[in-house]
Amino acid sequence: MKKEHEHKAKKYGMVIDLDKCTGCGACMVACMAENNVPFRADETDKLLSITWMRVYKLTNAMPFPKTEICYLPRPCMHCEGSHGHSPCVSVCPATATDYSEATGIVSQIYTRCFGCRYCMAACPYHARYFNWWDPVWPEGMEKYLSPNVSPRMRGIVEKCSFCFHRYQLAMEKAHYEGRHGLEEDEYQTSCTQACPAGAITFGDLNNPHHAVYKLKKSENAFRLLERLGTNPKVYYTSSRKWVRQAGDNYLRDEKDNVIDKSKFRN
């Protein structure tokens, strides 16, 4: 069974347990350090901040003592859309973003992007960020940049890559050792490893031996904006109904009814 799977196309994805997330932001910090994400001295305007992984704060909007909070980490959803036509990939005029049928990862080709920002307009998750400035690192910090990830220049779009360089390094190692596939722990994203609560699980959604395969099937699992047909590869779980409902938009008469989301999945 395991051998059979080694040659099947992979579909990397995440399952994030929102009941475990404390909103500490370690995933955001780890992501920025791992991927050489630039920052400025003043990051107060969040609409200009580049955060491949962003933690949103959700509330059930109930008065005390019924108030509840939920923190929702949001990486790129690596949408599959319909047959790989994810919202952003299909619109890029210069083929600067691509959907990999081999891994299910949506890539961004920095040297080809010319900064039209159509992909940003297409993404309903705001997972894509524009480099409004050239990256400027505090003195000496450039020595600590990751040599595996190219820094991006002004005028182009960037986004979460599921730490694709880690996949490349793991595959190189596996190839050197004469293996075709990867073990689950050989390729993990930096945010997954940094989460102190273990809220993020990463793996191949197609591989029955990976934890994400079972977790995504939980009755509490949902994806953001499934009704749009974006077909994302990031799943969330929460035992709280209001959190699950916050994952999508509902008409008033639908709100209290059970929505069969399976019809939106393909």
Next chain:
Amino acid sequence: MDSALIPKGVRRCPLGHFVLFLAVVGAVLLWGVFAMVLCWIKGLNQTNMNDYYGFALWIWADLAVIALGGGAFFTGFLRYIIGKDELKNIINYAVLIGFICYSSALLILAIDIGQPLRGWFIFWHANVHSMLTEVAFCLSCYFAVLTIEYIPLILENRQADKVPFFHNLSHNMHEIMAVFAATGAFLSFFHQGSLGGVTGVLFGRPFGFREGVFIWPWTFFLFTWSAAACGPCFTILVTKITEAVTKKKLVKDNVIELLAKISGWMLLTYFVAKTIDTWYWASVTAPSMGFFLSDFYTGNPLYGWWILVTEIVVCGLVPALILITERGRKNKTSLVVAVVLASIGVSLNRWVMVLQVMAVPVMSFDNWAMYFPSWQEIATTILPVAYGIILIGISHRYLPIFPQEKELNPVD
């Protein structure tokens, strides 16, 4: 001093007045050029765009000028393909306005992209699935067609016409202009449509997304339709402004009224199509994605119901009704009111299909995002207007743009 360059049998203002006019508008142009250079040197951080508003004022201006410049292709289509011969008296001006609008659109795009030196990637690494690729190809090709249509006008300048080669070239180009007009109409159908498709295909943005036929969302057809309806209205409006500024009649009423009548019917049918589209989107498309129509028009300080009513009724139905009635067309005031409303209406539609799409929150825990452009964005948006005024001024002074000018304004 420049009388040798001015067409025979027409009267122009003194050169001093003309230079003063150029200097004033040129100052505005330079302000825009300064802002443009700032954006190129320092980057798009000079704007107030952000990661929620990746598309903003410039993309609106781009879409708006292309729609308003639609008078060129539709008037050309009516003149050369349908055979409305009277329109030969306004086609030159429609071509000039189209040339200004399309060259402006290309300039705006060159400022808008984050890496202008990589602009050619859109052709080299073209993604055939992207509406923007179609826009780039058709826009460039149609601009080339407009240039070909504008060249014979330049060659008709009194001095240029004295050169036999230019004279013959101009004559021969006029002879085959129907071919270019047909090519232009074909290209325009696609790029006006693909501009509508830019938003219409965004299935992650329920406010902009539309279903459609094959690969084309309904906005594809609506954009072409509205440009064909409102472009000629803008041509009429600019003609009326030019007549007011030059204090003389330049085009006979029957020509204007014919174009106005066709525009009126186009606008009325567009109003019907747009209403059906809006109704279907509001009652079927958006609810299937979990949105009520009210979600798009409430809960923010700007985008209210007024925008829907203004676009469809005030700037759609009202000008259409004025223009299809003989009394409405013949009355100078109501004609101008109608063409102004139609021009505002199509511009408002483009605003909605760019800016409001960016503003509407899609994730349930997200918020409306508001935006106001920086002075650099405003200056670079005014830049094409100044450029257009200068080009119209120069063309009107030195080229025989209006064939009926001599007859309508005999020089004693």
